[in-house]
Amino acid sequence: MTTETKSRDTVAGKPIDPDAPLLDVDNLSVEFRTDKGVVNAVNGLSYELEAGETLAILGESGSGKSVNAQAVMGIVDSPPGFITSGSVRLKGVDLFDLKEKERRQVRGSRMSLIFQDALTALNPVYTVGWQISEMLRVRGVSKTDAKEKAIELLEQVGIPSAGDRYDNYPHEFSGGMRQRAMIAMSLALDPDVVIADEPTTALDVTVQAQVMELLAELQKEYKMGMILITHDLGVVADVADRVVVMYAGKEVEQAEIFSLYKKPFHPYTEGLMHSIPRADQKGIRLEPIVGQPPDLAAIPPGCSFNPRCPYAQDVCLEEVPAFREVAPGRFSACHFAEELVNRA
Template identity: 45%
Template sequence: MSSTLRADPVTTASDGPASGEQLLAVRGLRTSFKTSRGELKAVDGVDLDVAAGEVLCLVGESGSGKSVLALSLLRLIEPPGSILGGEVRFEGRDVGAMPRRALRRLRGRDIGIVFQQPQGCLNPVRRIGWQVAEPLMRDGLGRAKAWDAAVELLRAVGLPAPADKASAYPHQLSGGQAQRVMIAVALALRPRLLIADEPTTALDVTVQAQILDLLRERCRAIGAAMILVTHDLGVVAKLADRVAVMYAGRIVEQGPVADLFAAPRHPYTRGLLRAAPRLGEIGERLTDIPGGIPDLARMPPGCAFAPRCDTRRALGLDRCLDEAPPVFAAGPAGRARCWALAGDAA
């Protein structure tokens, strides 16, 4: 093993950015769901930081816990799910300790969220303009001024004929237009943080690019940070400042996007990158990762990725099957959960 992979376990809680004002701090967050098969650990001890103005991309296969983590940050988990422990602090305030009124104010004013399926989030019997105006009116703006501001927000997100579209109903919009409306709603109160959960899943490639450019542009315009949940590594390379890789409910690697793409340290991250198509490499065979994410209700005792890991087999790391790895330093500003990064495995 190359000496560049030598590392010592990280004893501090933070896996966050090296510089910039800390906006969001997550420590030991755990969210589970009660099922007929037992307790499903969807988020299992996540530590995460987001700095003001940065874009953090959260990546991983479907079922890795990304969307549940996004919802947990705003305490939007409902039965049979529950947040079992950990701490989420936004600008130093403990989100878990907030009374309902303060939590409602946090959602929208301080943290906005854009969901995967905009048509399912918009009220089908209410005109678009009033749905965009609603958070503005709750914030104290009069109806007439809120309507005018809603039209301007629709214009800002690139909706054609915004005054006409404000009078339309959701079923009269295309998927891309509906997503633009959701972005307008999420950013209406100029939040400090935007959480975008797979916001382009149901859109065609051209519209996807437009929506992602719009998200970045609008966040920069109001100085907002963004957590973007995605499985598209091309999007990550284009938008991210930092990347957090999630697998089976845990963050297994995170660090600056350039470092992670140039020298990924966790075998799962390397597998994701090998499986991603690359522009201009015609005819090259993509390499998938054999197997799948383990049953989150029956997690293995060691590293969750161990049954799929070629690195474990190549190095003969039997401890991976029995002992969950801690967080190790990986490069100048990265962190990873992998026994291959331990000094005694080099």
Template identity: 60%
Template sequence: MSALLSVRDLRVEFTTSAGTVTAVDGASFDVAPGETVALLGESGSGKSVTAQAVLGIVPKPAGRITGGSVEYDGRDLLAPGTAGKLRGREIAMVFQDPLSSLNPVFRVGTQIGEMFRRHRGASRKEARAEALELMRRVGIPAAEKRLDDYPHQFSGGMRQRVMIAMALALSPKLLIADEPTTALDVTVQAQIMELLARLQAEEGMSLVLITHDLGVVADVADRVVLMYAGRVVETGPIREVYEHSAHPYTSGLMGSVPVIDGPRERLTPIQGAPPDLLALPSGCSFRPRCRYAESVCAEREPVLLAAPGRPDGHRAACHRTEHVLRDAEGVLHDA
């Protein structure tokens, strides 16, 4: 199946007072029609900047795309004006903080309805009816009464549902959700993820989930793309990657997540912190935190290659993949 979204060797740089930062360094991945792909990694790994590049909203003048390609349904999203024409109509995004994304001085129903007025020429009455239907679809209780409420009158979870409603207004083929459950409690997180999964299935759209939380996407995503210091370090089917981690970063993330139905064991967090993007170590950027590191890791940057002995599509960028696979243990268990 051909990819709906194809990102190849994407590079994004930012000019800062301290120097030039390469926030995304050669990222490549595909998203097939109807597929859910999770972009995972710690803060600063380049996930959100990758999404901004896809949407054509990299902050300027500091940020700029310096290399690579981004194609959506055969169209070049990096060509001038292309992303802007598709944004909202075919590619939509749910941002991390709904309170700052929603306009505090306009009623929620007005903000949702504006999508229909601006893009489809709907009347106020038609836009209001469409907004009401969307609010019902995303599970906002008493939607008729909440249409005229302001964003501050909604809880965090309900504001996120409003953002999802706005993103779905024009029935996009691709939805990007950037940390959609940040700052929400565990119960509400689960509800939002279930909502996204249901809507994705109903609409048949592709979904890109950006998160640092491994557990949030475990039962939702089809494939996972692990990023570290702006680079893709491992990718593959989500259960395959979770149970047979081929990169020490992925393995370390798995070891730091508690397993409810497994034996009681002390968690083993990854030592150290993500590198300063202005002063990346030579060779593999994960080397200073890696227990598998050896001399070759300082000499050459590893490239993304097929994980030996694993199914097609499972790839990792590590000089010692075979050792990591040999030591890896499954962390997901059947219910």
């Protein structure tokens, strides 16, 4: 690698802070200015990610979890999308301070993104191998070396006879294989952070498990930090170390995975738990969360979950609850988090 030599001591030529977390997202806000008004997709989101850790970001459609990923990657369509506040630091280097050229050095090489639907995320008119090796070729790797490395990557993600598959087009791959190829592409430059945006949503259940397993394996092998964006509590349980629950562009709860499952500290998380089928609770009727997710162009005042919350009080309609540490290692943005825990 020539011009964009990857040094472990710098990010895009800026010296790193060795004590800083791998990825530090602080008070991130993203809005979309549309003809129909301003849509607040992400509202003051903060989280940290350590090397070797898997952080799950959990939320339903429209909770801003994918926009968050795009903002961290720096690929929000602008206009209409604008980052209005906050910072994203990679090893202490603020990515929003970087020039576009420096930012580009970070994308793909220091952090990469695995998209939800590999069929649309891969370019239909180029071969899979070409698209993987492109990442290396644009960074000065020779054609033959890039091809060799791409085949190696394809083998690593478990694609049989990768040498022949190199020249296949995306539509000639099965859904699971496409997602594997997508994963291979994201690992091509050995990134520090991989953001997987609903990586298994478009796949069959059996293939889902295989792909999740592969991701977990590769994460250990490459010792990278992984952000797993999903709406699927089941997926989270198997691989994540920590969970951030998002609602209406904000985090409402953050916890270690097991303690969260044991006892949610936010009514929304509780609602989510009740709405998924569980093997140990056969015969119990599932309870959906009543109502619709809020319109991000008109988020209700106070706690944004108040219209759907079964415990909502007057204070919830007026005051935005602070995101605070309720118990050691447990964060919640509910006025009544303690009461909720005691009640259960």
